[in-house]
Amino acid sequence: MFANLPLPQPDEIVPLMIQASEDHRAEKVDLTVGVYRDDSGHTPIMRAVREAEKYLAVNRTTKSxxxxxxxxxxxxxxxxxxxxxxxxxxxxxxxxxxxxxxxxxxxxxxxxxxxxxxxxxxxxxxxxxxxxxxxxxxxxxxxxxxxxxxxxxxxxxxxxxxxxxxxxxxxxxxxxxxxxxxxxxxxxxxxxxxxxxxxxxxxxxxxxxxxxxxxxxxxxxxxxxxxxxxxxxxxxxxxxxxxxxxxxxxxxxxxxxxxxxxxxxxxxxxxxxxxxxxxxxxxxxxxxxxxxxxxxTPQLKIMWLEELSAMKKRIAGLRQKLALVLQNETQTKKYDFIAKNSGLFSILPGTPRQMEILRKDYAVYGLDDGRINIAGLSKNKISYLAKSIATVI
Structure with a gap:
């Protein structure tokens, strides 16, 4: 039935996600998949979402x-x-x-x-x-x-x-x-x-x-x-x-x-x-x-807006800190663009080979095109990440 099907073009992110999950080095920095993580490396359920789920679990009347x-x-x-x-x-x-x-x-x-x-x-x-x-x-x-x-x-x-x-x-x-x-x-x-x-x-x-x-x-x-x-x-x-x-x-x-x-x-x-x-x-x-x-629900909307704002500020803070540490590590302003970017992602000026070295030798996981998920970074890993990038790229 399916014998003549060719293999599809591989998805770069999924194999790297699996590779990162199987890497148990303590210094690992997984910046592959585009999700928000807290400083513990966990993708949390927002408080307003949790409260809404509790309400709906009791008051939802149908699954039609x-x-x-x-x-x-x-x-x-x-x-x-x-x-x-x-x-x-x-x-x-x-x-x-x-x-x-x-x-x-x-x-x-x-x-x-x-x-x-x-x-x-x-x-x-x-x-x-x-x-x-x-x-x-x-x-x-x-x-x-x-x-x-x-x-x-x-x-x-x-x-x-x-x-x-x-x-x-x-x-x-x-x-x-x-x-x-x-x-x-x-x-x-x-x-x-x-x-x-x-x-x-x-x-x-x-x-x-x-x-x-x-x-x-x-x-x-x-x-x-x-x-x-x-x-x-x-x-x-x-x-x-x-x-x-x-x-x-x-x-x-x-x-x-x-x-x-x-x-x-x-x-x-x-x-x-x-x-x-x-x-x-x-x-x-x-x-x-x-x-x-x-x-x-006004109180839940306020809760959600406050948490969303805190997430935005945390990402911006991670960007500022990483750019500053990279500036100190490289003694250049080469990476100042990270602080000026917004949202989850930035692209490092690294070649596919350099990104591979970062993964293999330093347990730093980004995509081959240099994309890293800033929102997946923990504060305690910023210094190590900056040193690794400065060394390899």
């Missing part, structure tokens, strides 16, 4: 299916959160999905159905799952310039020039905030330029929002999306609750479509639900019920 669009109250709450209630003049419709990856996959499948010859443009580099998802759906994939690997800064001019060459047969995938894997941020002026170009050239923006609240703040991290939504006539958003609610394995997300024609967007929303049917039919509800209860 929801409709194909998901829980409309949950979807509405996430829409308000993602767009910060700012977009009033256009029509926005969404459906609940099993995580942000599923949201993006459904959006891309909808594009394939509506515009099968469209090209999807992603940043160089981008999140490891973007390319395989686009290719599996059968859409053309191209890259636009983003990271200058020599300076670890944004290739602003090249980026804008590339986007200015696109048109209505192109879709551009942008990271809403906390770019994965670089940690680079688009400034408000950058977003305004991109929005102007999108309006002029007519390409279709897709905003992948996976880290809202963990960069500069909830409102600040939404600015790019809001600027785009106010300027262009159409866009799509994939939204994940994995990081900012810590609901990684509950798979909680939404896919949103925005347009100026209500009938068109209503049909597109129904098509999204139809595309979901042969895959997962209806989205799982446990995680969305937790989010909904937190958002609708």
């Amino acid at each position: 299916y929801v409709g194909p669009l998901g829980d409309p109250i949950f979807v509405g709450l996430i829409q308000e959160f993602a767009f910060q209630k700012k977009i009033k003049s256009k029509f926005i419709r969404g459906i609940q999905t099993p995580g942000g990856s599923s949201a993006l996959s459904l959006i891309l499948n909808l594009i394939k159905k509506a515009q099968p010859h469209m090209t999807i443009w992603v940043s160089d580099p981008t999140y490891a799952n973007h390319g395989p998802t686009i290719k599996s759906i059968g859409l053309k994939l191209k890259e636009y310039p983003f990271l200058n690997r020599e300076t670890n800064k944004l290739k602003t001019d090249s980026l804008m020039s590339a986007l200015d060459s696109l048109g209505p047969k192109d879709a551009v995938l942008l990271h809403g905030s906390c770019h994965n894997p670089t940690g680079l941020s688009l400034y408000e002026a950058d977003w305004r330029k991109i929005a102007d170009i999108a309006q002029k050239r007519g390409f279709f923006p897709i905003i992948d929002t996976a880290y809202q609240g963990l960069g500069s703040g909830i409102k600040e991290d939404a600015k790019g999306l809001i600027i785009m939504a106010e300027k262009v006539n159409h866009l799509a958003v994939s939204f994940s609750c994995s990081k900012n609610f810590g609901l990684y394995n509950d798979r909680v997300g939404c896919a949103f479509l925005m347009g100026t024609n209500e009938q068109e967007i209503n049909i597109a929303q129904t098509q999204l639900a139809a595309l979901a049917r042969p895959c997962h039919w209806v989205a799982p509800q446990n995680g969305s019920e937790i989010v909904r209860h937190i958002m609708l």
